[in-house]
Amino acid sequence: MAANALTGASISMRPLLSQLNQTPACSLISGSSSVLASSFGKRNVSFSLRSRSIRLTVSCAAKQETVDKVCAIVKKQLALPDDSTVNGESKFSALGADSLDTVEIVMGLEEEFGISVEEDSAQSITTVQEAADLIEEIIQKKC
Amino acid sequence: MSSLLDKARLMMNIHCLGRNLVTASSSLHCVQLPAQKEAHFWYVLPDEIKDTNLLNQYFEILSPSEKESVFRMTGELLKKRAILARALVRTTLARYQINCQIDPKALKFKKNRYGKPEVDLQYTEDWKLPQLRFNISHTSSLIACGVTVGSPIGIDVEEKQRRLKNDVLAFARRYFSPDEIEMLTKIADPELRRLELIKLWTLKEAYVKAVGKGFSNLPFNTFTFQFGNRLKTGIHLRPHVMSKAHEITVEPPDDSKNISGNWQFVLLELYGSHYAAICIEQESTNRGKGSIPVNLMLRKTIPFVEDECIFGTDKAVVIGGLTTLLEC
Numbered sequence: 001m002a003a004n005a006l007t008g009a010s011i012s013m014r015p016l017l018s019q020l021n022q023t024p025a026c027s028l029i030s031g032s033s034s035v036l037a038s039s040f041g042k043r044n045v046s047f048s049l050r051s052r053s054i055r056l057t058v059s060c061a062a063k064q065e066t067v068d069k070v071c072a073i074v075k076k077q078l079a080l081p082d083d084s085t086v087n088g089e090s091k092f093s094a095l096g097a098d099s100l101d102t103v104e105i106v107m108g109l110e111e112e113f114g115i116s117v118e119e120d121s122a123q124s125i126t127t128v129q130e131a132a133d134l135i136e137e138i139i140q141k142k143c
Numbered sequence: 144m145s146s147l148l149d150k151a152r153l154m155m156n157i158h159c160l161g162r163n164l165v166t167a168s169s170s171l172h173c174v175q176l177p178a179q180k181e182a183h184f185w186y187v188l189p190d191e192i193k194d195t196n197l198l199n200q201y202f203e204i205l206s207p208s209e210k211e212s213v214f215r216m217t218g219e220l221l222k223k224r225a226i227l228a229r230a231l232v233r234t235t236l237a238r239y240q241i242n243c244q245i246d247p248k249a250l251k252f253k254k255n256r257y258g259k260p261e262v263d264l265q266y267t268e269d270w271k272l273p274q275l276r277f278n279i280s281h282t283s284s285l286i287a288c289g290v291t292v293g294s295p296i297g298i299d300v301e302e303k304q305r306r307l308k309n310d311v312l313a314f315a316r317r318y319f320s321p322d323e324i325e326m327l328t329k330i331a332d333p334e335l336r337r338l339e340l341i342k343l344w345t346l347k348e349a350y351v352k353a354v355g356k357g358f359s360n361l362p363f364n365t366f367t368f369q370f371g372n373r374l375k376t377g378i379h380l381r382p383h384v385m386s387k388a389h390e391i392t393v394e395p396p397d398d399s400k401n402i403s404g405n406w407q408f409v410l411l412e413l414y415g416s417h418y419a420a421i422c423i424e425q426e427s428t429n430r431g432k433g434s435i436p437v438n439l440m441l442r443k444t445i446p447f448v449e450d451e452c453i454f455g456t457d458k459a460v461v462i463g464g465l466t467t468l469l470e471c
Contacts, residue, residue, distance in 0.1 A: 077308055085217070094215045096224075098282070099348060099358075100301070104308050107317055120359035 066113075066132040073108040074128060077101055088129035109135060115142070170447045171234055173243040174471075176273050177292050181438040181469070182423050184298070185235045186287040186413075187227050192445060198223065200447060201230035204248040220283065228286050232279055234446035235288045236262060239275055259355040278352050285417050295404075297353030297422045299345040303338060304416070311337050319343065320367040342463070343368055345420035346408055350393060353406065353422040367394045368408075370463065391464040407437050410463035418462075436465040 071086045078095055080086065086095065092102055106122045109115070109131060115138045125131045177183045192198065202210065205226070213225045233247035251263040262275050279288045280300045289298040307314055311333070315324045323343060330336040346368050351361050370389035391408040409421040423437060441453035452471035453459045461468065 090217075091215065094217055094221070096217070096221045096283075100305070100307075100344060103318060104314070107309055107314065118359075119362045123357060123359040 063132065063136065066135055067128060069112060070109065070128050070131045070135070073112060074105055077105050077108060086128065088127070088132065090128045091126055092128075093126070105131070113139060115139060171238050171243060171247070172450050174238050176239050176275075177290060177440070178438070179293065180423075180425060180435060181291070181440065182294075182296060182409075182421055183290040183440045183442070184287060184411075184419070184421060185231065185290070185442050185444055186285055186300075187231050187444060187446070188285055189224060189227055190284060192223075192227065197445075197448070198226060201226050204233050204246075205229050206248075206251075224281060224283065224286065228279055228281050230446055231286055231288050231444070232277060235290060235444075236275055236277060239273060239290070255355055257355060257357040257360070259352070259357075280348075280352075280419075282417065285413065285419075287419060289421055291423055294423045294425070295353050295355055297349040297351065297355070298419065299348035299352065300413075300417055300419045301341050301345050302417055303341065303412075305341055307337070307340075311340050315340060318363045319347075320364050322367045322369075342410060342418055342420075345418050346391065346393075346410065346422070349408070349420035349422040350406060353424065354404075368392070369394055389463050408464045409437050409439060409461065409466045411441075412460045412462045414458055436467045438467050438469050440469040440471055442471060 067088050071090075074080075074090070074092070074095065074097070075082070075084065075086055078097055078101060080095065092105070097105065102125075103122070106117050106125075110117055113135050115135060117134070117138065121134055121138075125134055174183075202213070205213065209229045213222050213229075216222045216225050230247075233250050236250055237243065237245050237247035252260050253263040254260055262277065264274070274293050275290060276292070276294060276296050277288055277290045278296045278298050279286070280298045281287070282300050282302050284302060285300055287298055287300050289296045309317075312324070312328060315327050319327070327336055327339060327343075330339060347363050347366075350366070351358055351363070354361055369392050371392060391410065393406055393408070405425045406422055407425050411419040411421070413419055421437070421439070425435065425437075441459050443451045443453055443458075454468060454470045459468070
């Protein structure tokens with residue numbers, strides 16, 4: 001099994017997390033000396049890194065970070081206290097968002113992430129997680 | 144307040160005593176169906192309803208899935224709002240059934256292809272049920288239900304005090320049509336501009352909800368609201384600010400997606416604190432002959448307790464659209 005040096009190889013990595021990522025498309029275990037990437041058509045390719053620090057430019061936002069940002073925007077729009085429970089599963093309507101809140105949230109997300117959301121996509125977002133997933137999808141297309 | 148409590152307790156006692164003999168709707172005042180070209184607008188003020196027994200009574204008429212939705216709401220206020228909204232729909236529609244014989248709890252609902260809720264009339268063969276159409280809207284301080292027979296209806300209510308988190312013009316640029324952006328830009332006073340934006344928002348919402356095909360099939364920036372002075376036929380003044388002399392029309396009246404219809408609009412101001420927009424479809428035979436006013440009947444209600452006909456009072460003022468307010 002050839003051990004390819006990471007330098008010179010441009011690999012666009014999906015979210016690099018220090019904890020396990022739930023996305024089936026990408027499972028990374030870092031922090032150890034080998035990195036296993038199962039996406040991008042390369043299956044079970046392992047790179048062994050010997051006491052070398054990796055520097056990867058991750059241009060796509062980490063999933064949890066995206067969710068957290070969406071939560072912050074939602075809390076701000078709905079004027080919820082900082083300690084209120086808003087997470088990925090939170091439904092906008094259950095938090096008290098009406099349609100005007102929802103379009104303002106979409107505007108806030110567009111501004112925060114520098115993206116443009118189509119009307120039919122905007123209509124399909126009902127939870128924080130769905131918003132985060134949509135944002136990642138849009139960003140990914142820009143990557 | 145204590146008389147409300149007493150009344151509610153009395154109602155509860157009557158129910159408990161006569162549970163087997165009397166359906167819940169017997170304490171609902173029955174009303175005549177809306178005529179053609181007529182819309183009924185019922186509303187509840189959540190702040191007036193504090194009695195937990197009454198709220199429990201409302202909760203009990205909800206379907207299992209509606210009850211689940213209530214539980215999913217975060218916080219007591221949102222739960223209360225959800226209960227009141229569903230109870231308002233069920234009790235309102237139940238009043239129109241022949242001799243008030245339908246239990247509000249027995250009503251079934253379905254969704255159209257695009258997710259718009261409608262009354263499901265198929266569950267019973269015995270009753271000749273009228274073709275009731277409805278739409279609801281809620282703010283924290285007012286929950287409304289509009290009803291017609293036959294005509295699609297959409298309503299939207301907003302608090303006049305509603306502050307946008309975004310700049311008014313930035314919001315308009317993102318969501319409204321070019322003509323509307325221009326109209327808003329011409330309003331110098333920021334407060335007046337904000338109020339006009341809210342009026343436009345409620346009209347747009349009511350329209351999309353009436354059409355019933357969802358936000359993405361009728362994006363807000365693809366149609367423009369115009370206010371014309373019908374006294375000067377053929378000359379549309381294009382004023383910047385709406386007034387009650389104005390007929391409200393939407394351009395284009397139909398679009399490439401075959402949303403053709405003769406849509407009519409009413410804009411109300413309630414208690415000086417809320418805007419309410421109502422959109423119904425008139426018969427297309429009227430098109431080109433000038434608009435016929437929408438006949439509108441307004442009622443404030445505390446279901447099972449009391450109803451109040453809102454007529455000839457400044458609690459409700461028509462601020463746009465050709466409308467005739469009816470006495471109940």
